[in-house]
Every structure is written in structure tokens, then in C-alpha cells.
Amino acid sequence: MAMAEVAEPAERKPRGRREPNEERIRARNQRLILKAAIEVFSKKGFDGTPISEIAEKSGLPKANVYYYFESKEAIYRAVIAHLIQGWDDALTHIRPEADPRTALEGYVRAKLEYTRKNASESRLFASEIIRGAEYLTRADRQHMKDVTDKAVAIVDGWVAAGQLKQVNARHLFIMLWSATQFYGDFEPLAADALLVKRLTSRHYEDAARTIVDTVLGGILAASA
Amino acid sequence: MAMAEVAEPAERKPRGRREPNEERIRARNQRLILKAAIEVFSKKGFDGTPISEIAEKSGLPKANVYYYFESKEAIYRAVIAHLIQGWDDALTHIRPEADPRTALEGYVRAKLEYTRKNASESRLFASEIIRGAEYLTRADRQHMKDVTDKAVAIVDGWVAAGQLKQVNARHLFIMLWSATQFYGDFEPLAADALLVKRLTSRHYEDAARTIVDTVLGGILAASA
DNA sequence: TCATAAGTTGACACCTCGGTCAGGTTTTGA
DNA sequence: TCAAAACCTGACCGAGGTGTCAACTTATGA
Incomplete structure (x- = not known):
């Protein structure tokens, strides 16, 4: 609502440079x-x-x-x-010149890693979306769209090149995203489902393998 | 915390029967x-x-x-x-004597249907889990576990019978669950990713097909 | 050295919300 | 018909929350 989100000081002209480690x-x-x-x-x-x-x-x-x-x-x-910033780092694994298996596997693992290491942020973000995303700015959403578009284009390219079977890339990313999010955001449920009290790195490892195996097994063009 | 959640009236003995449509x-x-x-x-x-x-x-x-x-x-x-009640209805599709493809496809579609028709409930549940599931009773969680266990056992049976490739059934269900949940709980994000303002039945249809194709394609034992 | 800007803070104004209550009205059933 | 139970509700209370403010201390730079 307010235009100026952060109270700014009267902007003394930044005339002299500062020592790097002297944090203001x-x-x-x-x-x-x-x-x-x-x-x-x-x-x-x-x-x-x-x-x-x-x-x-x-x-x-x-x-x-x-x-x-x-x-x-x-x-x-x-x-x-x-x-939003840290959000799309995982997607950097999706590069046109990479081979699909390596790229997608890298994405899944990076995403799981992020979710695991930054569970608080991840949950906060999820909760904001569930509530209707009213505090996400248009710019933030546009940014996420752009990043998604780019990844989708690359997957479409792989499909066109015959490296992947026909697949709806947008839904594919939704699948990968939701699956990876789940382990961090819904930890209590995931732990219940896996018959443990808390998730450990082993469970994340199993998760990565299952996701990669099933999804890639489903779309990888006749490599087997 | 409170033992009696709902204020009970002084329990007049229910001596006479009632017309069904005369709601108390x-x-x-x-x-x-x-x-x-x-x-x-x-x-x-x-x-x-x-x-x-x-x-x-x-x-x-x-x-x-x-x-x-x-x-x-x-x-x-x-x-x-x-x-919790309506939660496991979709899982009734997972029956040992059914063939895996039909069963899993039925599950995915039923789950998407539920999420779509009951978006509010679905979101509320998700938000409760994200916050740590502190209001889910032990009984509720146990019930969900039991239902999951049963479904997992059936999938394991299919794997043992050679109808499915080797797969971690628990992670598999997490995948299916999270993917189906996503469209309802994170609608704004899903809509952005699919380049539309709101999701329609067509998008749910595409989602079902993508999920079924990729996941089943990955685990169905050499039927093709 | 010193004036000015930036930073600090306890106290407080004000409001919203969960929950209560006293005293009313309606339903029930004999 | 009538007493008792169930139901209804406006008015209120106290706790706790957001945001403000005036007076103070510290940092800055000429």
C-alpha cells in the first residue's frame, strides 16, 4: 500500500568511500x-x-x-x-546444450538441496502463494514467468530434436517443482509417509532418485 | 487443549425419532x-x-x-x-486386483478432481501442514499413515508381480500427491506457469495427462 | 571541535480481537 | 398450558498488537 516501503534517511551525499568490512x-x-x-x-x-x-x-x-x-x-x-532471488538458481541447470538427463537430474537435485537448506524461506514462500500471492509484486511474478519460459523453451527444443518424448514442458516443470517443494514444505506429512520422525539426507537422496527415475524414465526418448 | 471442543447441550434423552428433513x-x-x-x-x-x-x-x-x-x-x-475424511477417497482407486495403469490414472484424476472442487479445504489443509501440523491429532495422522501404507503395499505387490518396474512406492505417492495438490493449492503460480489468468478444466485435463504419461511411462513394466 | 544528521528507546495511544455474560426469546415435551 | 431446556444476542472486558513520539545518545564530516 505505502509507496516508500523502507524509511530512507535524508541521503547524505555519499562522498567518501568506505572500508568494505565496516558495515554501515x-x-x-x-x-x-x-x-x-x-x-x-x-x-x-x-x-x-x-x-x-x-x-x-x-x-x-x-x-x-x-x-x-x-x-x-x-x-x-x-x-x-x-x-524470489534465490528461487531460480536451480533452473540454471537447464541449458540447451546440456543433455536432458543430466540437466533435469541436476535441476531436481539442486531444487531439493535448496528446499532442504532453506526450509524456512521455502515454507514462507509457499504460504504466501497459498494465501493468494497478494504480496508478490507484478515484477516478481513476471520474473518467475520469464525464467520458466526460458526453461520451457529449452525442453521444447529437446523434444523437437527427438531427445525427449512429446511432453507438456509447463506441466512437467510443475511436477518437478511441486515434488521437490513437498519434502521441505510439507515435511511432517512426508515424514509420516516415509515412517520416520524427521527427514534425513538419505530420504532426500531417495526422493531425488525416485523423481528422476520415474519422470525421466517416462519422457526420455528410447535410450534404453 | 480443551477436552470438550464443542459445547454440548445437557443431552436430553433422544426418546422420540425425528423427521429426516427437519434439521435440528x-x-x-x-x-x-x-x-x-x-x-x-x-x-x-x-x-x-x-x-x-x-x-x-x-x-x-x-x-x-x-x-x-x-x-x-x-x-x-x-x-x-x-x-481428513474426504482425503483418502481418491486412494480407493488403488486396489490390488485392478491393473496398475487404470488404478493410478484413476487416482490421479480423482485427486485432481477433489483438489479442484474443494480448493478451499485443500488450501486450508496445506496451510495447516506448512505451519507444522500442530492441530492434526495423532489419530488423524495415524489414519493417513494407515491409508498410505495400504496403497504402498498394493504398489509393492504390483512391483513384485512384475507389473511395475522397481520403484519406491512411498516416494511415488508423494510425487503424485504433491503434483495433484499443486494445481489447487498454488493456483496463482500454476496459472502463471501456464500463461493464463485462471485454471480451467482443460488445464486440469492436461495436468492429468502429463502426470499419468510421465510417471506411468517411467514405471510401467515393458508393456509398450 | 562542534553542529547536524542518524540512530536509539521507553512509554504510550489506540484499536482489534477472543471470549464472557446477563437477560432475553423460542422450542420442547408432558 | 406451562416449566424447563435450548437457543439467542447486545454490550462489555481485558489482553495483546501495531504504530507513534519526544527526548536522548552516538556518529559524521567540515
Whole structure:
């Protein structure tokens, strides 16, 4: 709603250069706040999160949090915007000149890795989408679309070249995405299904193998 | 937390029988409240939902809602418990004597159908899991486990009989589940990926075909 | 050295929300 | 017909949450 999400200082002209490791107060505190916010938001959701808890977790008094961010919503938006970045890294595995099996397997594994290592972020993102994605900016969504389009084009190319059987690339990526997301976002359910208390790296390994085997087995053009 | 979730009336002995279509006041109002609750909870989450809105949507004053339910949490629990029921219907397609292709295809289509027709419930469930599944009772989770176990055993049977290639049945079901869930729970994302504003039945049809083709193509034992 | 900008903070205003309650009306069943 | 149970509800309360503010301290740069 608000135009200026972050309260800007009166912009003293940045005349002198700075030592790299002398982190500016503003940068440090914003980082602290955002980091705490990711954790708390992902655990309790937007409405369930009191600013006081973000403040506590970041070691700052509440009023100081409001010195750096205009509102709770501004913090949330900043966090969401930050999530989008790391999002498409896995897709870099999908390169036209790569062979489909290696590329797709690389994607699946990278995606699972990301989901596993960044479970909080992943859940927060999922929860934002489930709630209707109202805090994702048009630009964020466009970016995700662009990245998807590019990957889809490459898969279509493989299909055209006879390297893959006919397949709807968009639905294919949805499958891969949802399957990989699942292990992080719905961990309790996944753990139940696998008869364990918590998922370990072994389960992620099994997941990768099953996904790759079944999906690739289904679309890889007669290589066997 | 509370033992008695729902405020019970002083249990007048049910001595006379009733006309079937003369719905009792209590039953009707509880139904109204639960229905409204599903909608609102799924849109705003537990913390984001004010009881006043459930009241409004169900046409009852807030105090009346509290006449039927002890607390907000009680309403939420009741809703969640209700969700579990419809959950495993799709799995009835997985029967030992069925042939794998028909069975799995039936499952995928039924699951997509459910997700599509009951998007609110589906999202609410997903959001509950993402938040850590703290309101799912042990019994609910056990039930889901049991149902899963049964389906897994059947798939394992097919594998043993040589009807399917070697596959980790538990991960397989996770794949199918997550893929089918995705279209309902993450609709905005799915729509973006498919370059449309909203998903239609055609997209669900494409989804079913893609899932079935790729997954079954990957695990069906040399039938082609 | 010193004026000014940036950063810090406890206290507080204000509002929303979960939940209660007293006292009413309607249903029920004998 | 009538008493008791079930049902209904406006008004209210207290806890907890967002966001503000005025006064203070620290950093900056000429």
C-alpha cells in the first residue's frame, strides 16, 4: 500500500568511500531484522507474527525496528522480494546444450538441496502463494514467468530434436517443482509417509532418485 | 487443549425419532459455522481470521458462534478433522486386483478432481501442514499413515508381480500427491506457469495427462 | 571541535480481537 | 398450558498488537 516501503534517511551525499568490512549501521540492522523476520514469519505466518518477536530475535527494541521499516507489511514485502532471488538458481541447470538427463537430474537435485537448506524461506514462500500471492509484486511474478519460459523453451527444443518424448514442458516443470517443494514444505506429512520422525539426507537422496527415475524414465526418448 | 471442543447441550434423552428433513437447530448452525470457517480460514489462515468474520459469513452473531463452539481453536480443529475424511477417497482407486495403469490414472484424476472442487479445504489443509501440523491429532495422522501404507503395499505387490518396474512406492505417492495438490493449492503460480489468468478444466485435463504419461511411462513394466 | 544528521528507546495511544455474560426469546415435551 | 431446556444476542472486558513520539545518545564530516 505505502509507496516508500523502507524509511530512507535524508541521503547524505555519499562522498567518501568506505572500508568494505565496516558495515554501515543501517545495512547491518536491516539485515538483522530481515533475517529474524524470515524465521518468525515462516513459523507463524504474517498475521500470527508480532513485531515484538521480530524485534526480540534481532536484538533490537521494537521502536528501532520501526525506525528502519515503515510497517509490518513493509518487512514482509522485503522478505518476499528477497526470496524470489534465490528461487531460480536451480533452473540454471537447464541449458540447451546440456543433455536432458543430466540437466533435469541436476535441476531436481539442486531444487531439493535448496528446499532442504532453506526450509524456512521455502515454507514462507509457499504460504504466501497459498494465501493468494497478494504480496508478490507484478515484477516478481513476471520474473518467475520469464525464467520458466526460458526453461520451457529449452525442453521444447529437446523434444523437437527427438531427445525427449512429446511432453507438456509447463506441466512437467510443475511436477518437478511441486515434488521437490513437498519434502521441505510439507515435511511432517512426508515424514509420516516415509515412517520416520524427521527427514534425513538419505530420504532426500531417495526422493531425488525416485523423481528422476520415474519422470525421466517416462519422457526420455528410447535410450534404453 | 480443551477436552470438550464443542459445547454440548445437557443431552436430553433422544426418546422420540425425528423427521429426516427437519434439521435440528444445533446441527444446522454448526454446519453453517463450519462452512463459513473453511472459507475464511483457508483465505486468511488461523491467526488472520477474526471470529467476527466467520460469524458474519454464517449469518449468526458472534456470541451465537460461541454458543456452539468453545473457542476459535475448537472451530479450527473441527474443520481440520472434517478435511481428513474426504482425503483418502481418491486412494480407493488403488486396489490390488485392478491393473496398475487404470488404478493410478484413476487416482490421479480423482485427486485432481477433489483438489479442484474443494480448493478451499485443500488450501486450508496445506496451510495447516506448512505451519507444522500442530492441530492434526495423532489419530488423524495415524489414519493417513494407515491409508498410505495400504496403497504402498498394493504398489509393492504390483512391483513384485512384475507389473511395475522397481520403484519406491512411498516416494511415488508423494510425487503424485504433491503434483495433484499443486494445481489447487498454488493456483496463482500454476496459472502463471501456464500463461493464463485462471485454471480451467482443460488445464486440469492436461495436468492429468502429463502426470499419468510421465510417471506411468517411467514405471510401467515393458508393456509398450 | 562542534553542529547536524542518524540512530536509539521507553512509554504510550489506540484499536482489534477472543471470549464472557446477563437477560432475553423460542422450542420442547408432558 | 406451562416449566424447563435450548437457543439467542447486545454490550462489555481485558489482553495483546501495531504504530507513534519526544527526548536522548552516538556518529559524521567540515
